[in-house]
Amino acid sequence: MGNPTLHSIHVHPVKAFRALPRQEAVVEPWGLAGDRRWVLIDDGGKVVTQRQQPRLALAAAGLLPGGGVRLSASGRDPLDVAVPAPGVTVPVDVFGTKVEGVAADAAAHAWCSAYLGAEVRLVHMDDPATRRPVDPRYALPGETVSFADGYPLLLASTSSLDALNSLISEGEHASEGPLPMNRFRPNVVVAGTEPWAEDDWSRVAIGDVTFRVARTCGRCVVTTTDQASGERGREPLRTLGRHRRFGNELVFGQNLVPQSGGTIRVGDPVRALA
Secondary structure (H helix, E strand, C coil): CCCCEEEEEEECCECCCCCEEECEEEEECCEECCCCCEEEECCCCEEECCCCCHHHHHCEEEECHHHCEEEEECCEEEEEECCCCCCCCEEEEECCEEEEEEECCHHHHHHHHHHHCCCCEEEECCCCCCCCECCCCCCCCCCECCCCCCCCEEEEEHHHHHHHHHHHHCCCCHHHCCCCHHHHCCCEEEECCCCCHHHHCCEEEECCEEEEEEEEEECCHHHHECCCCCCECCCCHHHHHHHCEECCEEEEEEEEEECCCEEEECCCEEEECC
């Protein structure tokens, strides 16, 4: 293979909404700037994602100056939502982890609830430096994360996707492939590596920024959701179950924790450090 490079960058201003492609991004200790600082919760405080609401794939959130978001979806007028003023926090249950956030205004709740046809609230993480530690089983002291599933960044590679699509083409649900990378909702996509090379990385540099590889990424039903239609199929979980089962997890991609700050850019060299 050639020299590995950063192929693409993606941020998700509201967790579970459509990804935004970026040519560059600032790396903060808890993830890419603007990534998953907002989340929807139900009336019990639990996060609402594409697991429960695949239609979220069709909603978009643009970034506004100061950290606000512009919500948009087909058939609805866009809504600008400002970062809420510091104040009373609300509990957020992120897959069993309790986190505090600050609720947006009533207009934001109404917009999101009307879109989904279910009562939800939009919540902002005001202080990612203190609100949510990374899972202590895989963290170093002081590491924190936004409203991402568990880790600051998710890395995937184009060669591994090609290899997976080749396996899908040989299976009983071949008609569902090939799958695009957006099924896996990564933050950074690397090109120019051997398939599955990232399985063996423990540290990696993208440009001048270094990252620790915390652990592999176990995949869920969201990967079966067509990000352009919201419809669900059976792949890639069927094929991952046959070829990429590690313990109880079906694995695609690696979870990263930044070890330094800086800006990453599409085209940056990518180097496995260990």
